[in-house]
Amino acid sequence: MSHIVIMGAGTGGMPAAYELREALDKEHTITMVNAREYFQFVPSNPWIGVGWRKRADITFPIRPYLERKNIKFVVSPVTKINAENNALELANGNRVEYDYLLITTGPKLAFEEIEGIGPVDGFTQSICTVDHAETAYDAYQKLVENPGPIVVGAVQGASCFGPAYEYAFILDADLRKRKVRDQIPMTYITSEPYIGHLGLGGVGDSKGMMESELRNRHIKWITNAKVTKVEENKMYVAEHNMEGEIIKEHEVAFSYSMMLPAFKGVDAVANVEGLCNPRGFVIVDDHQRSPKYKNIYSAGVCIAIPPVEVTPVPTGTPKTGYMIESMVTAIVHNIEEELQGKEPSHEGTWNAICLADMGDTGAAFVALPQIPPRNVNWFKKGKWVHVAKVAFEKYFMRKMKKGTSEPIYEKYVLKALGINRLKDSDQ
Numbered sequence: 001m002s003h004i005v006i007m008g009a010g011t012g013g014m015p016a017a018y019e020l021r022e023a024l025d026k027e028h029t030i031t032m033v034n035a036r037e038y039f040q041f042v043p044s045n046p047w048i049g050v051g052w053r054k055r056a057d058i059t060f061p062i063r064p065y066l067e068r069k070n071i072k073f074v075v076s077p078v079t080k081i082n083a084e085n086n087a088l089e090l091a092n093g094n095r096v097e098y099d100y101l102l103i104t105t106g107p108k109l110a111f112e113e114i115e116g117i118g119p120v121d122g123f124t125q126s127i128c129t130v131d132h133a134e135t136a137y138d139a140y141q142k143l144v145e146n147p148g149p150i151v152v153g154a155v156q157g158a159s160c161f162g163p164a165y166e167y168a169f170i171l172d173a174d175l176r177k178r179k180v181r182d183q184i185p186m187t188y189i190t191s192e193p194y195i196g197h198l199g200l201g202g203v204g205d206s207k208g209m210m211e212s213e214l215r216n217r218h219i220k221w222i223t224n225a226k227v228t229k230v231e232e233n234k235m236y237v238a239e240h241n242m243e244g245e246i247i248k249e250h251e252v253a254f255s256y257s258m259m260l261p262a263f264k265g266v267d268a269v270a271n272v273e274g275l276c277n278p279r280g281f282v283i284v285d286d287h288q289r290s291p292k293y294k295n296i297y298s299a300g301v302c303i304a305i306p307p308v309e310v311t312p313v314p315t316g317t318p319k320t321g322y323m324i325e326s327m328v329t330a331i332v333h334n335i336e337e338e339l340q341g342k343e344p345s346h347e348g349t350w351n352a353i354c355l356a357d358m359g360d361t362g363a364a365f366v367a368l369p370q371i372p373p374r375n376v377n378w379f380k381k382g383k384w385v386h387v388a389k390v391a392f393e394k395y396f397m398r399k400m401k402k403g404t405s406e407p408i409y410e411k412y413v414l415k416a417l418g419i420n421r422l423k424d425s426d427q
Contacts, residue, residue: 001027002339005088005098007078007269009034009062011042011396012300012324013104017071019332019405020102024339031072033088033096037061039400040130043321044393046167046357048133049258050140050174055130058393060401069403078268083275083293100335103282103298104328107263108270114155116230117259123232124151125258127167136258140171147180148255151235153189155227157262159316160301161190161198162356164260165210172217173359187252188214188221189237189259191313195221199318200352201308201372203365204379213358213381222250226313227259235259244312263316265302277304287344288331297335299327299348308371317370322353355389362386 004020006013009032017032024030038059047053066073076090081101088096109128111118119126125136143150152168154161168188175181192198195214196206214221224240235257237250264270265280274292276282281304283291288303290296301324305317327348334344352367362385368376399406 001029002099003029003031003097004100004102004335005031005033005096006102006104007033007081007088008103008105008300008302009036009039010104010106010300011321012106012328013102014039014062014400015325015405016102016104016299016328016332017066018069018403019328020335021069021071021403022405023332023336026070028339029072030070031074031096031098032062032066033074033076033078033090034062035075035077037063037075041393041397041400042128042130043163043389045127045130045133046163046170048130049125049127049136049167050170051137052170052174055134058397059130060397065401065403081268081272081275083272083296086295099295100338101296102331102335103269103296103302104300105266105269106301108266108280110157110262110264113157113262114227114229117155117227117261123230123257124235125256126261127163127258128260139256143184143256144175144178144180146255147183149253150184150186151189151252151254151257151259152186153225154191154260155262156191156225157314157316158191158260159199159263160260160318161192161315162318162320162354164188164190164258166357167258168219169213169217169358171359172219186217186219187254188219189225189227189235189252190221190223191225191311191315192223193242193311193313193315194223197311197315198365199308199315200367200370203352203367204377206363206365206379209363209379209381213363222252224312225250230257230259240312242312263301269302279304281305286347287334288327288348289334289344297331299331300324303327305350318352318354320352320354322351323348323370326351355385355392357386357389360386362389364388 041058044058063073076092080089116122117124119135126132154164196210226238228236235252238246239248241247270280282298301319330346330348333346352370356363361383363381364385366378
């Protein structure tokens with residue numbers, strides 16, 4: 001009998017627990033270790049930030065749903081991974097031993113890298129967690145009462161640009177509904193070399209379409225931007241050219257700002273010698289397994305993926321839902337093979353699929369594979385995307401409560417976008 005421990009109950013960890021339980025014999029024990037008692041559907045946080053959702057809409061208590069599937073659940077932050085002795089040391093003083101460890105922690109938010117950013121010790125908001133999104137909404141309500149300039153975007157080293165665009169467009173839509181948009185100038189500031197780069201080198205005509213959308217909504221932008229520091233109501237930004245030289249220094253005033261930070265690996269993971277790259281992201285081979293610790297697998301935002309291309313201001317590569325889903329499924333099959341005495345043979349699919357809400361419309365893109373040249377390079381906009389994202393939210397929440405392990409992207413999203421099931425040649 002083997003003990004498989006999953007560290008992190010997010011959009012990678014929860015499906016992994018269900019898929020492992022379905023794939024493995026009941027004699028094997030599966031344990032989920034998570035710092036919080038609840039699951040949160042992170043893609044809905046931009047809606048929380050304008051009051052279109054409440055915490056209860058996108059969270060639920062984890063324990064009853066996992067235990068219903070005979071999956072153990074431990075609530076405590078992990079303080080140390082003792083990889084040499086196959087054990088986790090927890091903040092509550094307990095120790096959890098494992099035969100296989102699956103790391104799906106998501107990232108550490110690196111607010112400390114730029115003076116003055118972040119909702120705790122800084123002057124900007126965040127929508128990276130439901131707690132942050134609620135704080136952002138509180139500040140947003142004050143803005144509506146006393147209108148002033150808004151700055152939204154993503155700082156240098158960020159790797160998840162979609163939510164920044166989403167939040168900018170959702171803010172615009174909500175302010176128009178409140179009939180105060182005319183009183184609130186908006187600026188989008190990003191480390192991307194151009195609008196619509198998305199950390200992917202652009203997808204289809206994402207540059208032209210996203211620029212057009214910003215213009216139509218009267219949102220100014222600064223690209224190739226490095227945020228040097230933030231003070232109360234003022235952001236200092238160095239704009240670079242394509243050679244990486246500073247061409248203009250900006251002092252951008254704001255009454256309200258939401259800036260996505262760069263990501264790092266969480267401390268307990270980053271501190272394991274030989275497990276991670278210098279940023280603390282888990283190094284994995286083609287089978288999602290650590291080259292040094294053969295019984296440690298990892299999936300999702302916490303793994304190391306090189307940038308798609310070198311950019312004048314550092315940008316990271318996003319890990320979208322379909323990528324995470326395919327990584328998790330590969331890991332489940334590989335652990336199953338190892339338990340059968342075989343070598344792992346399954347690989348994740350590094351393809352990017354995203355539904356981005358724009359408040360009253362939306363944009364969808366598919367990059368197969370995510371690194372150019374691509375077999376599929378598709379970007380479309382329409383109200384149907386907004387509807388599709390709402391439907392996807394409800395479906396995913398229901399799936400996590402029901403405990404099913406069907407592949408959402410393969411079964412539904414690709415079909416809805418008119419793309420046939422992926423073949424190995426697409427990977």
